[in-house]
Amino acid sequence: MSAVRVENLWKRYGKVEAVKGISFEVREGEFTVLLGPSGCGKTTTLRCIAGLELPNEGKIYFDTEDVTPLSPSARNIAFVFQLYALYPHLSVYDNIAFPLRAEGLPREEVKRRVDEVVRLLQIQDLLQLKPRKLTSGQKQRVALGRAIVRRPRVFLLDEPLSNIDAKLREVTRGELKKLQKSIGATTIYVTHDQVEAMTMADKIVVMNFGDIQQIGSPHEVYHYPANLFVARFIGSPGMNFIPGTIHQREKLGILLDGDSFIPLENEQAKAVEKARTLSPQVVVGIRPENILVVPEQEALVKGEVYVFEPLGAQNVVTFRIGTHLAKALLPGDVSFTVGERVSLRFKEVRVFNAQDQKLIA
Amino acid sequence: MNEFQRRQAKNRIIVVVLVAMLCVYLFPIYWMFSTATKTKLDAFSLPPKWVWRPQAENFRNVFYVGGGGALGKVKGVEVKPKPSAFLRQLGNSIVVSFVSTILATFLGALSGYVFSRMRVRGKDDLLFVILSSRMLPPVVIAIPLVMMYRALGLFDTRFGLIIMYTVFNLAFAVWMMRSFVDDIPIEYEEAALVDGYSRFQAFFKFIFPEMRVGMVATAIFSLIMTWNEFTFSLLLTGEKARTAVPSIAHSLGTAGVNWGHIAAGSFLMVIPVVVFTFLLGGNLIRGFTFGAIKE
Numbered sequence: 313m314s315a316v317r318v319e320n321l322w323k324r325y326g327k328v329e330a331v332k333g334i335s336f337e338v339r340e341g342e343f344t345v346l347l348g349p350s351g352c353g354k355t356t357t358l359r360c361i362a363g364l365e366l367p368n369e370g371k372i373y374f375d376t377e378d379v380t381p382l383s384p385s386a387r388n389i390a391f392v393f394q395l396y397a398l399y400p401h402l403s404v405y406d407n408i409a410f411p412l413r414a415e416g417l418p419r420e421e422v423k424r425r426v427d428e429v430v431r432l433l434q435i436q437d438l439l440q441l442k443p444r445k446l447t448s449g450q451k452q453r454v455a456l457g458r459a460i461v462r463r464p465r466v467f468l469l470d471e472p473l474s475n476i477d478a479k480l481r482e483v484t485r486g487e488l489k490k491l492q493k494s495i496g497a498t499t500i501y502v503t504h505d506q507v508e509a510m511t512m513a514d515k516i517v518v519m520n521f522g523d524i525q526q527i528g529s530p531h532e533v534y535h536y537p538a539n540l541f542v543a544r545f546i547g548s549p550g551m552n553f554i555p556g557t558i559h560q561r562e563k564l565g566i567l568l569d570g571d572s573f574i575p576l577e578n579e580q581a582k583a584v585e586k587a588r589t590l591s592p593q594v595v596v597g598i599r600p601e602n603i604l605v606v607p608e609q610e611a612l613v614k615g616e617v618y619v620f621e622p623l624g625a626q627n628v629v630t631f632r633i634g635t636h637l638a639k640a641l642l643p644g645d646v647s648f649t650v651g652e653r654v655s656l657r658f659k660e661v662r663v664f665n666a667q668d669q670k671l672i673a
Numbered sequence: 674m675n676e677f678q679r680r681q682a683k684n685r686i687i688v689v690v691l692v693a694m695l696c697v698y699l700f701p702i703y704w705m706f707s708t709a710t711k712t713k714l715d716a717f718s719l720p721p722k723w724v725w726r727p728q729a730e731n732f733r734n735v736f737y738v739g740g741g742g743a744l745g746k747v748k749g750v751e752v753k754p755k756p757s758a759f760l761r762q763l764g765n766s767i768v769v770s771f772v773s774t775i776l777a778t779f780l781g782a783l784s785g786y787v788f789s790r791m792r793v794r795g796k797d798d799l800l801f802v803i804l805s806s807r808m809l810p811p812v813v814i815a816i817p818l819v820m821m822y823r824a825l826g827l828f829d830t831r832f833g834l835i836i837m838y839t840v841f842n843l844a845f846a847v848w849m850m851r852s853f854v855d856d857i858p859i860e861y862e863e864a865a866l867v868d869g870y871s872r873f874q875a876f877f878k879f880i881f882p883e884m885r886v887g888m889v890a891t892a893i894f895s896l897i898m899t900w901n902e903f904t905f906s907l908l909l910t911g912e913k914a915r916t917a918v919p920s921i922a923h924s925l926g927t928a929g930v931n932w933g934h935i936a937a938g939s940f941l942m943v944i945p946v947v948v949f950t951f952l953l954g955g956n957l958i959r960g961f962t963f964g965a966i967k968e
């Protein structure tokens with residue numbers, strides 16, 4: 313396994329700038345997810361790393377070796393395609409053995425290596441079948457098998473779970489992560505599903521419009537989104553946003569539209585103080601689980617129940633705060649009636665600059 | 674009527690319609706066969722005879738000249754049947770159409786792949802030029818062709834006809850194969866590239882077998898087209914290299930219209946194509962539905 317470094321990668325298709333000079337690093341054995349909405353250049357980036365596309369500018373390193381000029385076959389990588397690309401005229405066994413035969417390994421060695429992978433993925437029963445006969449979950453396993461069998465330097469996976477049903481996807485997420493850790497595979501995984509990214513990644517690279525928005529651990533991108541785009545993209549239900557201005561009362565804080573005032577503490581207050589001189593206009597971001605219903609004397613904000621959606625263990629409650637709506641995740645044992653007036657508090661807020669949309673604190 | 678009965682009734686209607694269509698399609702073949710095996714008298718009787726004593730004379734006459742009524746002793750002289758040119762012409766047909774079909778299919782497959790997968794400068798224009806070779810009716814280019822063929826010494830040679838038909842079928846083969854390759858997801862090749870194969874290996878190990886279905890379909894069409902081709906064969910050959918189709922038509926002129934003879938010759942002509950198509954027919958149907966095949 314190798315580490316991967318992408319440096320100032322540009323890829324244009326005619327006038328379309330698919331990837332605009334991005335740089336990031338993947339450490340050896342690390343599970344990195346490229347996350348972003350459709351068309352943001354994830355696949356293009358992955359294909360450049362694989363050597364299937366030639367970048368217009370930039371370099372790609374495996375460890376310290378510059379692989380930019382190398383053909384895909386010389387890079388020793390494994391690529392799992394979105395539709396798996398299993399060879400239809402070959403049996404499952406031959407599909408998995410295919411990359412080994414390219415290396416010209418002797419028969420027994422091929423058999424030994426395939427058997428090992430087959431046991432790992434528990435697909436013994438499928439070996440003689442043709443891909444046509446497989447369910448998409450099975451295809452996905454076989455595609456993984458074909459990827460692992462050759463012990464590549466890097467694993468590249470392009471939305472490998474997008475074609476299997478939700479239940480199986482949940483199971484496979486866990487298994488995939490376990491498998492990745494057990495073989496210590498350097499992995500770059502492309503998805504537009506933030507849940508996949510959050511559950512599996514060691515590191516998430518959030519992309520939009522061909523550019524990197526943020527690089528960080530799942531914890532970082534969730535709790536400290538670098539800008540409003542990341543904040544919006546990650547989390548479900550999504551973060552709530554309420555515009556406001558920086559304001560000084562007994563403490564420094566944010567004055568929301570209307571009259572509510574949210575005081576800030578220590579570090580956050582310091583950062584906001586610094587930003588105040590540039591532009592006092594901000595957007596406050598609140599995660600749904602950070603909205604609490606409190607007794608009236610502790611209230612920071614007044615709200616009114618707008619929509620009530622019980623989900624069992626939890627309830628999603630939409631509050632109207634001033635002229636804005638905010639979704640809250642509340643325990644399932646408390647119920648509300650629409651129109652009820654409630655007192656609210658925010659456990660944790662993020663403050664973004666309203667102009668450049670970047671995180672202040 | 675419940676759902677099941679309704680479906681059964683529908684199936685029955687479909688079968689009836691199919692049988693009716695089959696009758697229409699097969700009638701000419703029946704007519705050809707019956708004319709070939711009837712005596713001249715029976716063949717022309719009105720209303721047509723549905724029952725007759727089959728006789729093989731017409732078939733023999735296809736292979737021998739001087740047969741017919743004149744066999745045996747005529748005015749004390751033994752008339753020996755002489756082999757006709759038909760066998761040679763049939764041989765020409767077989768050689769010319771199979772060789773040109775194989776060539777056109779193979780070359781078409783290679784160029785279809787390139788047109789589908791690679792960046793070719795002026796791709797669309799090239800494809801149009803290739804197709805345009807099929808836009809003119811043969812007669813229009815006949816005279817320059819005949820002159821060229823004479824000048825090059827290709828006139829009345831099988832080789833000349835093979836070139837002609839290969840070119841003729843290539844346009845079709847290139848277009849057909851290109852669309853077949855278009856339907857093979859590019860991920861397969863990319864997967865092979867990533868798995869450590871060269872582009873060339875990826876083509877021969879993977880894409881080529883996938884293209885087989887398309888190649889068979891192309892080959893069947895090419896073969897039928899070449900086998901039945903009339904104009905070029907008539908124009909570009911004389912005695913030696915002429916194929917069977919124009920030769921049969923030729924026998925129209927010589928001794929009145931001997932329909933029995935023509936029917937027998939035509940019937941023999943149909944057999945090889947039918948056999949070929951039946952042998953590969955399963956592939957042909959898969960070829961038609963190729964776009965529907967997923968990995």
Ligand SMILES: Nc1ncnc2c1ncn2[C@@H]1O[C@H](COP(=O)(O)OP(=O)(O)OP(=O)(O)O)[C@@H](O)[C@H]1O
Pocket residue numbers: 325328329330348349350351352353354355356357504
């Ligand atoms: N071969 C190509 N030719 C022209 N434009 C392309 C090509 N491949 C990608 N693009 C464009 O580049 C941009 C990025 O595409 P890319 O496939 O990398 O997006 P993605 O993030 O993988 O999206 P998705 O989630 O839909 O797969 C898109 O605007 C796309 O239209």
Ligand SMILES: [Mg+2]
Pocket residue numbers: 354355356470
């Ligand atoms: Mg993609």
